[in-house]
Amino acid sequence: MMKKLGFGMMRLPLLDGNDPTSFDEAQVFEMVDRFLQEGFVYFDTAYMYHNHSSEAMVRRALVERHPRNTFLLATKLPTMYLKEVADMERIFKEQLQKCGVSYFDYYLLHCLNTENYATAQRLDAFGFVAEKKAAGLVRKIGFSYHDDAALLDRILTEHPEMEFVQLQINYLDWDSESVQSRKCYEVARRHGKEILVMEPVKGGSLAAVPPAAELLFHRHSPERSAASWAIRFAASLEGVSMVLSGMSNLSQLEDNLSYMSEFSPLSPQETQTVFRVRDIINSRIAIACTDCRYCVEGCPQNIPIPDYFHLYNLCQQETEDSKTAHTTDYDRLTSQYGKASDCIGCGQCTKQCPQHLEIPALLADVAKHFESGTSS
Ligand code: SF4
Ligand code: SF4
Incomplete structure (x- = not known):
């Protein structure tokens, strides 16, 4: 069975924290090598990650240094940038070239929500990815999703050809009314789709929990990191084939590998602990931003x-x-x-x-x- 941890290439180590393209290449190479060495295979990138330079970094660190049949590569069609039909072909070709591959294993319509779904429908982006699959340029088609459960139900009903969905699932958002983690998960299960999880550690914010929450985790298993609880929560859900973690340095990666190499699902008692921690955190977080940075590019006032x-x-x-x-x-x-x-x-x-x-x-x-x- 495929190991359930995927390497998210959106928060890679940098030499200059103010320049998202200044990769610490030596460290990225080492991280990729360690990941593969431990038997993990799934890598996730996207067109705009790291100011449009993550895909090329994936080529240098992964594609040019490891045989193509030893890993699975996922990237995404940026629905938010599409203006006309021709954009899709242009971007897809650019992605193949930047990644240095002849096919993608998983190809996603990126970030479907009400607005981006309307764009995808207008330009027939679903037909576009299905064509790429038929031509052997993509192995599996799906989409990443950021809206409520009702719209997800509609999309999966209108597009049964989609093979998988990538959902934002973490224990903090599980019952949240705005993110609707659990409701979206249940919809995807009802439609029988493979589920990939993004943001299991909520943009890194569940890696450091308030002291009272830390104490609960520590009491249960002193050797385990806070992030391990978050990732194991997502990976324990039935039907979830992959949990993506945006790893930013070697020690985070080693921590992830330590409990995902031989993955054991949360016990009922551990699940209870996670929900108690959630309640503690929820009472303290002021702004639930996950640092995805989707909002930054279009701001006319250049506000970070x-x-x-x-x-x-x-x-x-x-x-x-x-x-x-x-x-x-x-x-x-x-x-x-x-x-x-x-x-x-x-x-x-x-x-x-x-x-x-x-x-x-x-x-x-x-x-x-x-x-x-x-x-x-
Ligand atoms: S505020 Fe910006 S960075 Fe934060 S979650 Fe929203 S889009 Fe992402
Ligand atoms: S000016 Fe304000 S409202 Fe407009 S994009 Fe920037 S932060 Fe958002």
Whole structure:
């Protein structure tokens, strides 16, 4: 049976934290090699990851250094960028070339939601990927999904040819009304689809849980990381064939390998612990941003939205001292990018946000927190 952990290539190690294309190549090579060595095979990239450079990194680290039949490669058609039919062929060809492969094992329509589904329907993106499959350029077709369970049900009913779905499932969002992890999972199961899981650690945020939650985990199994609980939660669900983890360094990867090499599902008691931890976290998180960065590119004010949300969240959880440190970080960012208060409320970002965050309103909170008392 295929090992259930997939390598997400969207948060790779960088040499310069401000430049998403400045890969620490030596470390990426080592991570890819270790992953394969331990018998894992699945790699997931996308057109826009790392400012459109993840696919080429995959070629250098994986495709050019390992036989094609030793791994599975997934990438995605960026539905949010499609304007006309010809865009699909152009992008697909570019992806084959950037990845240096003659076929993809899994090919996804990226980020279907109400708006992107309408685009995919208008341009017949479903027909496009089915054609690629018939031509042997893609082995399996599916889509990644970021909307509610009702729309998922509609898409799977209208497109039974889709073989798999990639869902955002983690223990924090499991019963959330906006993300609807559990409801979407149940819809996919009803339609008998293979399920791949993304964001099991919620953009890394479940790798570090508040001290009270940490204590619960620790009491149960002191040697296990917080991230291990999150990944095992997703991998324990029936029908889930793959859990993707966006690994950012060698030690994260080694941690993942340690419990996914010989995977054991959560026991009922462990599941209970996870839900108790969820309740603790839910009572403390201010902004549920996963740092996917889909909102950043189109912002006319060049506001680094997730970075501000991250700093704001840290301030809610920590001590007075760290608040000062985060304010300094905020000031450093505003010297290069738009301030939170520069937001003009155009709504471009909210349309892209898979977490359905009211970004302009939240930025107003951020501005109030970090900018009051400054000259702005
Ligand atoms: S609403 Fe504000 S943050 Fe969002 S894209 Fe417009 S200016 Fe940028
Ligand atoms: S605000 Fe939304 S779209 Fe932007 S990074 Fe966070 S989760 Fe992603």
